[in-house]
Amino acid sequence: MTEHFDALETRAPAEREAALMARLPAQIALAQARASAYAHSLQGIDAATITSRAALATLPVVRKGELLAQQLQQPPFGGFATVGWGPDCARVFASPGPIHEPEAPQRDYWRMARALHAAGFRRGMLVHNSFSYHFTPAGSMLESGAHALGCTVFPAGTGQTELQLQALATLRPQAYVGTPSFLRILLERAAESGQACESLRHAAVSGEAFPSSLRDALAAQGIDAYQIYATADLGVIAYETAARAGLVVDEELIVELVHPGSGDPVPDGEVGEVVVTNFNPTYPLIRYGTGDLSRVLPGSSPCGRTNMRLAGWLGRADQAAKVRGMFVHPGQIAAILRRFGEISRARLVIDNPDGKDRMVLHCEAGEPTNGLEGAVTDALRESTKLRAEVRWQTPGTLPNDGKLIEDLRHYN
Known part of the structure; x- marks a missing residue:
C-alpha cells in the first residue's frame, strides 16, 4: 500500500527476532559496564546468556517511578545514562516529574524518520512542527526525524494560535506534526477567519488519543493523518501505517507486554503493560515499563510490514494519565x-x-x-x-x- 522505509520492515519475523536477540547481550553488557543503575540492578547477571525473550523476562522491569526516584538520588539521569555533560550529550530535557532525558548529537536520535515516512512525509516537504521545543523533547524528536528525511522544519512550538495561522498562510507547509487536538484548533480558527489551509496534506500526530472521528474529519479536509506512539524516554515505540491496522513496532526495539505491576509476559492477544528494551548506547533502557496498556494484534500488517503490531493505547497500568x-x-x-x-x-x-x-x-x-x-x-x-x-x-x-x-x- 505504500513504499517502505527500508528492507528491515519487510524481513521475515524469524529473521528479525534472531537479529534482535543476537544484539541483546551486548546491549545488556554495555548497560552493566557504563550505567551505574544497571551495574547494581543487573549485578550477577551474565549478559551472554540473555539471548531470548524468556531470558529477558527474568530481568527486573524499570518503571517511571523508580526512574524518578533514582534521578532524585543521583542527578541528572539516575545512573541510567552512559554520558554526562559535554559533547556526547547535546541536549538535556526535563519532562513532568521532573524526569530528565539526554539527547546525543546524532542523526535521528529518536528514530522518528521511519514513522514519519510511514505517514507520507518525504524529502523536500516543509513541516509545521507545533510540538514544544522547551523542557520536553517532543519538538526535537519530530524535527530530527524530519531532517533525516530531507524535510525543512518550521519550529512553531505550542500556543500563539494566530501567529501560527499566519505562518501556515505564508509558508504553506505540506505537513504538520503536533497533537491532533491542536491541529483541529488551527483548522477551526482558520475556517472562522476565512483562511484556507489547503497546502496541508500530511500529518503525524502524537501526545494524546487520536479518535477515528477526528481522523475522518481531517481526511474530509484533505489531510492524511497518522498516529505515532512515542515517549520522552524511548523515542518512537510504534507507528500507524496506511493499512490503518494497529501500530507497527519500531525496528530498533524489543517490545513485551506484561501483567501490570509485574514483569511476567501476558499470553498473546491479552492486554498488558508495554515494556520496552532499546538499543540506544546513550540511554540504554532495559525492560522499561511505559505504564501504557495495549495488546498484540495477530499476523502482519496488510501494508507489508512484518513487525509486531500493537492495538494502540488501551489505558494506563497505573493512575497516571496523559x-x-x-x-x-x-x-x-x-x-x-x-x-x-x-x-x-x-x-x-x-x-x-x-x-x-x-x-x-x-x-x-x-x-x-x-x-x-x-x-x-x-x-x-x-x-x-x-x-x-x-x-x-x-x-x-x-x-x-x-x-x-x-x-x-x-x-x-
Missing part, C-alpha cells in the same frame, strides 16, 4: 494535599466533553478560606503545566479508595 500531551501523576495531586492542609481529600477527574480533554480537581474541605481556590488552581497548573478547574466537595463525599486520578474519557 492530558494534552503531558503526563499527570498521582504524586502531583498528593503534593497538593500536602501543601494545602485545609484539603482533606482530593481527586483529579479527567473527561473529554465535546472531544476536548478537561481536568477538574475535586477537593474536600470544610470551609475553604478566601483565596484558596485560586492558590490551588495556580499550584496545580504550576505542577502539571495544564489548566484545571477546582470544585469543592463536602467532607466524606469522595470515595475512600485511594484513587487520586480518575480518567473518564471516552473515545469513538
Whole structure:
C-alpha cells in the first residue's frame, strides 16, 4: 500500500527476532559496564546468556517511578545514562516529574524518520512542527526525524494560535506534526477567519488519543493523518501505517507486554503493560515499563510490514494519565494535599466533553478560606503545566479508595 522505509520492515519475523536477540547481550553488557543503575540492578547477571525473550523476562522491569526516584538520588539521569555533560550529550530535557532525558548529537536520535515516512512525509516537504521545543523533547524528536528525511522544519512550538495561522498562510507547509487536538484548533480558527489551509496534506500526530472521528474529519479536509506512539524516554515505540491496522513496532526495539505491576509476559492477544528494551548506547533502557496498556494484534500488517503490531493505547497500568500531551501523576495531586492542609481529600477527574480533554480537581474541605481556590488552581497548573478547574466537595463525599486520578474519557 505504500513504499517502505527500508528492507528491515519487510524481513521475515524469524529473521528479525534472531537479529534482535543476537544484539541483546551486548546491549545488556554495555548497560552493566557504563550505567551505574544497571551495574547494581543487573549485578550477577551474565549478559551472554540473555539471548531470548524468556531470558529477558527474568530481568527486573524499570518503571517511571523508580526512574524518578533514582534521578532524585543521583542527578541528572539516575545512573541510567552512559554520558554526562559535554559533547556526547547535546541536549538535556526535563519532562513532568521532573524526569530528565539526554539527547546525543546524532542523526535521528529518536528514530522518528521511519514513522514519519510511514505517514507520507518525504524529502523536500516543509513541516509545521507545533510540538514544544522547551523542557520536553517532543519538538526535537519530530524535527530530527524530519531532517533525516530531507524535510525543512518550521519550529512553531505550542500556543500563539494566530501567529501560527499566519505562518501556515505564508509558508504553506505540506505537513504538520503536533497533537491532533491542536491541529483541529488551527483548522477551526482558520475556517472562522476565512483562511484556507489547503497546502496541508500530511500529518503525524502524537501526545494524546487520536479518535477515528477526528481522523475522518481531517481526511474530509484533505489531510492524511497518522498516529505515532512515542515517549520522552524511548523515542518512537510504534507507528500507524496506511493499512490503518494497529501500530507497527519500531525496528530498533524489543517490545513485551506484561501483567501490570509485574514483569511476567501476558499470553498473546491479552492486554498488558508495554515494556520496552532499546538499543540506544546513550540511554540504554532495559525492560522499561511505559505504564501504557495495549495488546498484540495477530499476523502482519496488510501494508507489508512484518513487525509486531500493537492495538494502540488501551489505558494506563497505573493512575497516571496523559492530558494534552503531558503526563499527570498521582504524586502531583498528593503534593497538593500536602501543601494545602485545609484539603482533606482530593481527586483529579479527567473527561473529554465535546472531544476536548478537561481536568477538574475535586477537593474536600470544610470551609475553604478566601483565596484558596485560586492558590490551588495556580499550584496545580504550576505542577502539571495544564489548566484545571477546582470544585469543592463536602467532607466524606469522595470515595475512600485511594484513587487520586480518575480518567473518564471516552473515545469513538
